[in-house]
Amino acid sequence: MTSSPQKPTPTKEDILTALSRVTDKDLGKDVVSAGIIQGVVLREGHAGFSIEVDPAKGAEKEPLRKACEEAVRAIPGILSVTAVLTAHSDKPSAPQQSAHAGHSHGRQGNPQGEQQTGRLEIPGVKAIIAVASGKGGVGKSTVAVNLALALSHLGRKVGLLDADIYGPSIPRMMGLKGKPESNGKKIQPKENYGIKTMSIGYMVEEDTPMIWRGPMVQSALMQMMSDVNWGELDVLVIDMPPGTGDAQLTIAQRIPLTGSVIVSTPQEIALIDARKGVAMFEKTHVPVFGIVENMAYFVSPDSGERSYIFGQGGARKMAETLGCDFLGEVPLHMTIRETSDGGAPITATAPDSEEAKPFIEIARKVAGHIDEALGGGGRKAPRISVEG
Ligand SMILES: Nc1ncnc2c1ncn2[C@@H]1O[C@H](COP(=O)(O)OP(=O)(O)O)[C@@H](O)[C@H]1O
Ligand SMILES: [Mg+2]
The missing domain is CATH 3.30.300.130 (Fe-S cluster assembly (FSCA))
Known part of the structure; x- marks a missing residue:
């Protein structure tokens, strides 16, 4: 030839x-x-x-x-x-994949940290929360990044996993790039602003179009969870892929989530998508910590005046209807966009600023939910009913 x-x-x-x-x-x-x-x-x-x-x-x-x-x-x-x-496993009850590079021997034993269901546990990671949205472009990554930074500001040890393999944005938002180091067994997470991160974006160039098939998605995600040296973490925040399809459902089933946070914009259509998100987590018995309304109102850069372009209170009402917490509203603010997209998120660089405030407030509520969930040790607090 x-x-x-x-x-x-x-x-x-x-x-x-x-x-x-x-x-x-x-x-x-x-x-x-x-x-x-x-x-x-x-x-x-x-x-x-x-x-x-x-x-x-x-x-x-x-x-x-x-x-x-x-x-x-x-x-x-x-x-x-x-x-x-x-x-692939012929027997549905068998562990689907050996998760631990360090424990590769003993095919019979149930490797520590992995349950019969094929669920992954990451030793050393106390809580895992998913940040999800019914659709893309609602600011899920912006919220995930700033929430992770805000939790860190509140004194927690935080990791951030970019599970949005279709549109990874954590590297750009956290100002990180390049391949992570590996010791041959475990991958070192890349760190900035005191937060350990992992993203498929470190492996594939940002603009590389990738067609992912179901099993590939799962495998990539499981590797990013279990083959990464996360160390001791109070909370691992997961930026979920947008939507409520099979890929999302699988993550919700296989990763032992402590809870989830749903991000929505105020438009009616986005609220409908958020409802689907809530329903998905309920189906998999993952507690929904609450709903964040992003781009809830516009702040005039000159006067600081608020205008609710899409109407006010939609997400709050929806949270009430669905019986979950309303975690807070984040304004549509130029600074939030510029700092996130520029790799220096406002909550990292100016945690005491007006723009970071909503994220800190949301983080306080989320931290409260985490403590409550862990404090119960998997046990539900008894319902006390007061008869009048
Ligand atoms: N509250 C906000 N104010 C201003 N811009 C925002 C806000 N939230 C998100 N953005 C911007 O909107 C775009 C989409 O946000 P992103 O977090 O990437 O959404 P998603 O992860 O849901 O696709 C980004 O350019 C981001 O900087
Ligand atoms: Mg995103």
Whole structure:
């Protein structure tokens, strides 16, 4: 074959050919004929696929994952490769994936921290809260970032996980970039403003369009949870993918969430989406700590005057109707946008400012909910009814 003219455009066939040179030692054949390569996607030179592995092997297969990535990366014209391990399980009750790189032995024993249900626990992390929204663009990441910073301002040890793999924005908002370091077993979270963070955005360039398939999403998320050296944390804040579909439901089921925070804008349509978010968490028995109304009103930069462009009190009313807490309203403010998008969020740089105040207030309420949830030790406080 003659070499292609200027820019080689690789095909899926090229990817499979390259992968057919990678051998899985356990199976004694190459990964393609073993049938463990799934969901190959290719977009403008960016490749992604998943590798099905024995659930009992889990993290032991990391070298195989790396070998597959390297094989594909060597193809001329390939710009980036993202390979993820997925574990399919014939027996639904078996742990889906070995979560602990450090505990790779003992296939029988239930590795510490992982329950029979395949739920992940992260040792050292006391509480995990999800920040969710029915749809994108409502300021979910802005709230997640500033809430994490506000919790830290209140003296908590905080981590921030970007589970929005379709549109990761934590790296930009936290002013972080570049690959995280790894000691071969665990990935070091990247840290700024005293907060440990992890995001798929550190691995894939921000503008890289990626098509994620269900199992890949789960696997990527589980790896970001369990293969990261989070250390001791009072709370891990998760910036959830927008929406209430299968991917979100799976996260809510597999990650032991202490509670959730729903972000909504005041428009009626967004409120409807937020209702779906509340319903999703209720279905999975995750407590809904409450609703944050973002872009609730506009503050004039000159006079500081408030105007409620979308009408006032919608989210508060909805919270009442749904029987959950109204956590607070955040104004639509130029400073909030500029500081978040510029990698220096207001709650980090000026926690005592007027703009940071709503986030600090919201964090106080969320912290109260966390303490209440943990204080009960999983036990519900008895309902005391006073008869009149
Ligand atoms: N309260 C706010 N005031 C001003 N701009 C905001 C506010 N909340 C979010 N934004 C801006 O709106 C855009 C979308 O917010 P983002 O947090 O990325 O939303 P999502 O994560 O829901 O997609 C960003 O440019 C962000 O800076
Ligand atoms: Mg976002």
